[in-house]
Amino acid sequence: MSGKELQGHCLRGSQVTKDFPRNQDALVFKAMGKLVAFIFCFFLADLALSQTIYSRDKLTLLADSLHVEGFYQEALSLRKQAVDEGKQTSKAYQTYLEAKYYHTQSAYFENLSYDYYNPNAAISKNQKTTYLDSALIAAKKAQKTYASVKHPDKKFQYQIQNRIYHQTAYLGNWKEALAEAKWGYEILKDTLSENDKTFVDLIYDIGYIYSQLGDFSKAVENYQHSLNLYRKIVGENHTDIAQAYNNIAVEYRNLGLRQKELQSLLKAKQIWEKLNREEDKNFLYKCYGNLFYWYSYYGDFEKADEYLLKKRKLREDDFSITEFGFLRNKEEVYKDELLENHDLMVYYRQRKDTAKSMVYLSKTLKTLRGKSSLQDFEVKHLIAALKATGELEQTSNVEESISCLDKAIDLADKYQLQYYTNSFPLKLQKLKLLVEVTHDQFAFSELCSQLEPYMHAQNSDGQFQFWLLKAKNARFNNNEKAASKAYDLAFKTLLNAPEKPLDTIEFQDLKPLISFETVQGLLDMAEFHTILFSLHDEGKELDKAKVKLLLASKVYNELYLGNRYNDELYNVNKRLNTQLLECALLTPKDDLFLIRALNAVENGGAKLTWSRFIFNNQRQHLKIPNELLEKEDELKAQLNFYQKKVVNEPEVSEDKLLLWKEKIYQLKEDLSLLQDSIKIKNAAVFQWNAKEFSITEFQKSLLPNQAVLKYVMTEKKVFPILISNKTLKISKPLDAALLNVQLKSVLEILKHREPNYSEPLANLSHLLLDGTALNSFEKITIVPDGALYYLPFETLYLDKKMPDISYTSSLVLFQAQGYSNFSSRQVQIGAFATSPETSRLFHAHEELVSILAEFQGEAFYNATRQQFLNKANDFNVLHLAMHSEINGNSPEFSSLIFDGEDRKLFISELYNENLKASMVVLSACDTGNGFYENGEGVISISRAFTFAGVPSTVMSLWKVDDETTQIIMKAFYKHLKKGETKDLALKNAKLDYLESTKDPLLKHPYYWSGFVVAGNTQALVANHHYWWFLIVLPLVSLILFRKKLLQFFKK
Incomplete structure (x- = not known):
């Protein structure tokens, strides 16, 4: 079981009244009043109406109505009476009445079987099967009886x-x-239009049946067809639509279409949550389970936790054990426990927590092993558990791993005819x-020979993985020809048109197999082609590598998804970047590929900081309705409240902690939906940001004396990339291990004021800057990666030739920050300072006085957190002179320390703010420091202000000296x-300090290099010197012209 094949599925197009499970005996008493009223109304109605080709008798009309309402026992009694009284009618009508009797009898027995799911009248599984057998016998009697009618009523026949x-x-x-459903389709196709819901329900059910048979492509085809038709009939916000989305998502997973899977699940969730109906909770429960599974696969464990919590909340709801719930009997509880164990096993395996994964795996194996007979869901869970054991044991106990996979394969083969289990994915796992x-070539060849005859019946994802494994094995045996052939076959399985020439293939030519597995497979191919190029100098191999890398x-x-990076994304992206840049270095004259490679590197980078900055910066120009702003403020306040609860009360009970987390997840979702609505209503403002990054457009925005030096750090190499308005160059890669050793040593020297720093800094400068051709540029923006985030590059110069240096976390963010021009002519500074008695900042007061001597503004001494939040948007420059606190365990709960009882302003709170300032100066310790998160950079206070929409920040990289700071x-x-x-x-301020400081110890880079500027570097005020130039230039020109004129006439 490669997921949850049964999660969320159900047959739909049933004419039995299925407010199931229904207790038929209890129903007679509960609904007696309803029945009496119904019969009374019926006899007042016009009985002459006929809805079939027959002119029906009164008993049949009443029985039909009772049948439709679900009163089968009463309808059956009337049917028998109608048969007895109809013996004087035509033979055809007698046959019709008899068929009607068997049809209602069938519905009666089927409805009794639903008591298996009724907590108040639960029957045994054997009794359920007996009722269904009786129902099917009666239905087939009806079918056989009615088959003799020459001109049957098609609707009744169906x-x-x-x-x-x-x-x-x-x-x-x-x-x-399936055969019976297809015959039903033949009956209806010429009777009802595709806009009739009965017909659409049948198409949906055929899709469901295909799913149970393992034909996922056919399942998707029918689900999608039914989905399109349902929209026309019931609109988008209907439970039928949501069920179709949820079910098609499961099939997308089975087909390896992971992106489509998520899109469909989110649509289903949105509909069911919007409908908010009790009867849909069972579907929503399954949808949450599917979302938990997807986000576990994707590596977003915070989101996975959110859906696990939502799922558990529904499970604890009293509704879950009612007759409309999903834990109505022991079997449903048992199924749910197995599913929960499976999901948590996968979740912890993805988190690399093997011990916890094995705990849940063991629970499943302990439950299922040794059972003499297995039901279909038990077989699938046991297969999944054995497969997982094989995967987890493959490094520590290979024999056990193979044994478990063989057992799983045997089980799948054993139950293939009975439960439609498929051993192909298990055999692929064994091949892997x-x-x-093991590198057992005999076993590998034998297994391949078993699989190849059945390849045509497998989905594209399965075929792709098979040929990749064959190629990998051929590479292990140094068989280039076999590997090349297998990779070609693997690549063709990805294409809509396999014969299309390689040099014309674009992304849209691929099947929608959007998954980590597809990316890794394409990277494997590109790696192989690159190796062949290096060995044989065959240009066509490098061309193949380029195509596959770009794809x-x-x-x-x-x-x-554009959200926070995770380890899964980071590791794949790191490999992708390595191969793109190495390939670009192999062909230094291929400028087009260099451009496309650098675009790919930038477009694949983390987008969270950029997207949050764009939203909060651009919204300042919008007129957002007050009611939306008030709702947003309310959500932010609640979110901040619960987030602070979590961090400030670590000893709280588990139940209360889960409640707070649930509140946080829901508030984040509500806030996200509200902010998405702002984006949708102002699409013209935000849509331009959705376009892909272009390095050539970026180059055009750079000044002639300006360069950007971007570092891309991979597992073994560091790639320096120089970008100017005329230059695009990747320098020789650096050794990552060597750089990290030198960098660690230098950072220790800087932070601890160690003497003899000149030589280590010179060595690091030689390593990082030599070969980058930076000497001709006056302005340099550094885009660091990894531990380079902690290094002030100014220390690599140590002289007056130091260029103007700034920093940014990505090119796309730097470009967006550059568009944020400082529009106000009048600078207004809000200066906030604190100096607690326990840790005095003696120069903070003097610092604020000196700043406000230069610019207009207001000083807030002993500023409180609330004072800052209330007043911050009154100013276009913010200056904060205070302490900060780094939380190593939870970086987003690092904080600025204000005065007052509620002193801490957390990073997580700043994330949700919308600040109008064009610059914030964080004259506090460690404001650019924090925990480095792969792909995202440093989780710092400075980053939080960028989130809030501030395009320029000045920050400190370590604990700075109070007097020097001032x-x-x-x-x-x-x-x-x-x-x-x-x-x-900032450069000149540092140089001024070095010139004015006489004490050599105070010239140590620790004192002056810790402050750096990130983002937009434009001037706060216009430089008026050019006005003098405009005045003087005509005068000088006039004097020169007059002199030349006099010389001319003197000739």
Whole structure:
């Protein structure tokens, strides 16, 4: 079982009244009043109406109505009476009455079988089967009886057929059910239009039956057809639509279409949550389970936790054990426990927590092993558990791993005819083990020979993985020809048109197999082609590598949701970047591929900081309705409240902690939906940001004296990339291990004020900057990666030739920050300072006084957190002189420390703010420091202000000296007042400090290099020197012209 094949599925198009499970005996008493009223109303109605080709008698009319309402026992009594009284009618009508009797009898027995799911009248499974057998016998009698009618009523004929395929399916005979359902389709296709819901329900049910048979492509085809038709009939927000989305998502998973799977699940969830009906909770429960499973696969464990919590909340709801719930009897509880164990096993395996994964795996194996007979769901769970054991044991106990996989394969083969289990994915897993661990060539060849004859019957994802494994095995045996052939076959399985020439293939030519497995497979191919190029210098091999690398980047970008990076995304992206840049270095003259490779690197990078900055920065120009803003503020306040509860009360009970987490998840979702609505209503403002990054467009935005130096750090290499308005160059890769050793040593020297720093800094400068051709540029923006985030590059110069240096976390963010021009002519500074008695900042007061001597604004001494939040948007520059606190365990609960009782302003709170300032200066310790998160960069206070929409931040990389900070900040604002750009002003402030400081110890880089500027570096005030230039230039020109004129006349 490669997931949850049964999760969320159900047959739909049944004419039996299935407010099931229904207790038929209790129903007679509960609904007696309803029945009496119904009969009374019926006899007042016009009985002359005829809805069939027959002129029906009064008893049949009443029985038909009772049948439709679900009163089968009463209807059956009337049917018998009608048969007895109809013996004087035509032979055809007598046959019709007899068939009607058997049809109602069939519905009666089927309805009794639903008591298996009724907590108040639960029957045994054997009794359920007996009722279904009786129901099917009666339905087939109806079918046989009515077959003799020459001109049958097609609708009634289909009603009989509907019962037959449902009951056959409920008894587990899916192949026979498919044949019966298809016969039902033949009956209806010329009778009802595709806009009739009865017909659409049948198409949906055929899709469900195909799913049970393992024909996932056919299942998708029918589900999608029914989905399109349902929209026309019931609209988008209907439970039928949601069920179709949920079920088609499961098939997408089975087909390897992971992106489509998520899209469909989210649509189903949105509909059911919006409908908010009790009767849909069982479907929503299954949908949450599917979402939990998907996000576990994707590596977003916070989201997975959210859906696990939602699922558990529904399970604890009293509704779950009612007659409309999903834990109505021991079997449903048992199924749910098995499913929960399976999901948690997968979840912890994805989290690399083998011990916990084995705990849940053991529970399943302990429950199922040794059972003499297994039901269909037990077989599938046991197969999944054995497969997982094989995967987990393959490094520590290969023999046990193979044994478990063989047992799983035997089980799948044993139950293939009975439960339609498929051993192909299990054999693929065994092939993988044989290739990667045991290298048993005989076993590998034997297993391949078993699989190849059945390849045509497998889905594209299965075929793709098979040929990849064959290629991998051929590479292990140094068989280039066999590997090349297998890779070609693997690639063709991805294409809509396999014969299309390689050089014309674009992303849209691929099948929608958007998954990590597809990306890794394409990277394997590209790696192989690159190796062949290196060995044989065959240009066509490198061309193949380039095509597959660019396709891999496109698939990856489609898979990446644009939210927070995780380890799964990071590891795949790191490999992708390595191969793209190495390939670009192999062909230095191929400028087009270099451009496309760098675009791919940037487009595949983390987008969370960029997207949050864009939203909060651009919304400042919008007129958002007050009611939306008030609702947003309310959600933010509640979210901040519960987040602080979690961090401030760690000893709270587990139940209360889960309640708070549930509140946080729901508030985040509500806030996200509200903010999405703002984006949708202002699509013209936000849509331009959705376009892909273009390195050539980025180059056009750079000044002639400006360069960007981007570092891409991979597992073994660091790639320096120089970008200017005329240059695009990847320098020779650095050794990542060597760089990390030197970098760690230098950072220790800087932070601990160790002497003899010149030589280590010179060595690091040589490593990082030599070969980058930076000498001709006056302004340099660094895009760091990995531990380089903690390094101030100014220390690599140590002289007056130091360029103007700034920083950014990505090119796409830097480009967006550059568009945020400082529009106000009047600088207004909000300066906030605190100096607690336990840790005094003696120079903070003086610092604020000096700043406000240069610019207009207001100082807030002993500022409180609430004061800052209330006043921050009154200013276009914010200056904060205070302590900060780094939380190593939970980086997003790092904080700025204000005065007052509620002193801490957490990073997580700033994430949700919308600030109008064009620059924030964080004159506090460690504001650019924090925990480094793969792909995302440093989770710092500075980053939080970028989230909040501030395009420019000045921050500290370590605990800075109070007195030195005041000196540098004073000089920084003086230079800003002169109209200097922020990077130039900060450089000059540092140089001023070095010139004015006589003590050699205080010239240590620890004191002056810790502050850096990130983002937009434009000047705060216009530089007015050019006005003098405009005045003087004509005068000088006039004097020169006059002199030349006099010389001319003197000749």
